[in-house]
Amino acid sequence: MSQQPARAAVIRDVARLAGVSHQTVSRVLNNHPSVREETRERVLRAVTQLNFRPNAMARGLAGRRSRVIGVVSFDTLLYGPAATLLGLERAARRAGYGVSIVALEQLDRAGVAEAVDRLAEQSVAGVVIIAPLMTAAAAVHSLPTGVPAVVVESDAGGDLPTVSVDQVAGARLAVEHLLALGHRTVWHLSGPQGWLEARDRVDGWRQALEAAGRPVPPVLPGDWSPRSGYEAGLRLAGQTEVTAVFCANDQQALGMLRALHERAVRVPEDISVVGFDDIPEAAFLSPPLTTVRQDFDEVGRRCLAALLDLFGGNGAAAPVRHPRVPPSLVVRASSGPPPPGR
């Protein structure tokens, strides 16, 4: 047995051992067609024997492309962004790509631009921007570098490919479900100003009500936090005309459930509550929460597909607006028919 080599094996070591040129080894590594089967096997054997790993930097330098994509994300402690990141990583891994992340401290134009810059410096092949605030969407317009980019949850008229869940449709699903149960109208606890998802969910809610010719109650302002749901819940508990509430996310719905319970308002007998996201906890709340599920894995997959598309030549050719991912309603125990009297 020879001693463990001090340095990792390189392509020329493999070539020597297999008795071929380094270029032939390169061909085998890249699945080039014109290599004899026997030669390919000999090379692969040498690769295994030396435990050879191609050096990504040399590869990227020579080929002017890397196998890493960059992700710019904001507030990865929230369920949505975290789940999207996870889905993206999974898809990228399957496609043989690595994932490099930059978390934004704050979502302004300079922040996004700087984050993309930082990733460009790492020579990523492309970037995905998960930055669902309007200010960030604006920043995306003026991306400095020539890096292929895909944006999640932003339809702010950018010229970049966009992947997003159809928030409007999701909100309509929730409202239509409640109307179908017999509720006269549905109240809405919204997400914070400035978030695209929040705006779209308000739109969908309003559209569904107007389409059914129902009165549109004033929007209750929330900020994604359970506390804002709790506070809104305390207020609603006093209003006897309220029979159904659509919360812009599950955490707010969680706070609302607690508030209603505290005030002895029964869910769903007195008031129905519907959330948005289907966080892991949703099924275990009391009562289990009816909510709108977003397929974040699918979002991740589509981001990667869009990016690979971009790599495949048509740089500025077709700024395809990809179809939005359809959300789905998950009916659990927190929604039901309105109380008989109302």
Place this chain on the structure above:
Amino acid sequence: MSQQPARAAVIRDVARLAGVSHQTVSRVLNNHPSVREETRERVLRAVTQLNFRPNAMARGLAGRRSRVIGVVSFDTLLYGPAATLLGLERAARRAGYGVSIVALEQLDRAGVAEAVDRLAEQSVAGVVIIAPLMTAAAAVHSLPTGVPAVVVESDAGGDLPTVSVDQVAGARLAVEHLLALGHRTVWHLSGPQGWLEARDRVDGWRQALEAAGRPVPPVLPGDWSPRSGYEAGLRLAGQTEVTAVFCANDQQALGMLRALHERAVRVPEDISVVGFDDIPEAAFLSPPLTTVRQDFDEVGRRCLAALLDLFGGNGAAAPVRHPRVPPSLVVRASSGPPPPGR
């Protein structure tokens, strides 16, 4: 005005514009001391003018080191891992490092080894392994590559530097707080088998009770989920001798609070509940949750520091066991003195 260059500027373009050799540009970029002040400024001006960004791959290839660290993580949808990742990214960014992630689908020996391999292929400078299960801790022993590595939350006797929060101390804080309030003993709803944190919190809980000479009730088994907290809560609500419960994480505590509320057990008047983690929701539960806060940012910072230490030469020299990060108790409304009768 000249046209925007088709390709990004490289170091020789800068050299030409500044009227120096490319090596001098390199010296300026790397803050080499022996460059005349005037020359340095001229180069920097050219860098700005051409919007030059050094190519990370060329840099890494030539210097045999990259400015990217890899992170292997598991279940980034849980608060702890997500927060640690975020803290690490922040620290890395400040130190001029990028962060590349690989999420594990399942935590076995092969998975961890493969993830590290994948990162090694990306030529990362080092890796941080956030894999707080015992099986993963075992895998860490047999890391294939010669990559500098740091492990989070694992003390399984590996020869790798380890960063972790002192879970035992955290659990003791919680229990001692409850005992100081006058409780005779404290029950414990644990995390899932196989998790190092879960084991350590059980240990700390038991130690605190034994140190005070109190009876040690049987451990209630949980799995981090709110449901397991809910179910345990329903069971405890029937047992009048229980006055205080220490839950191994906040989600379980959340489920328990709900169960107790349903059964008309008042918190903290009848039963005190303490959690672990201090998730963002903890302060907004009803009642606001007393819990043990972990400083995940600090964990991230220390991981990076340990890694930079490793880069700084002493590869296998000193497998320093870094001091554990101290947790802190956050007292809120969910804990109080036991009911008078007991």
Place this chain on the structure above:
DNA sequence: CAGTCGAATGTGACCGATAACATCGAGGCC
């Protein structure tokens, strides 16, 4: 049977940076 084609393989340049060594003056010392 010479000429052509294409599959299989080899040779050398090149990607864009850093490392190692060379060079060239200016100043200090004996």
Place this chain on the structure above:
DNA sequence: GGCCTCGATGTTATCGGTCACATTCGACTG
């Protein structure tokens, strides 16, 4: 003044791959 040192800069090799082109050789064509 010659020699040495050291600061400032330039020249060339090098990292580990891929790309473009050259070469070889057997098969097919007219």
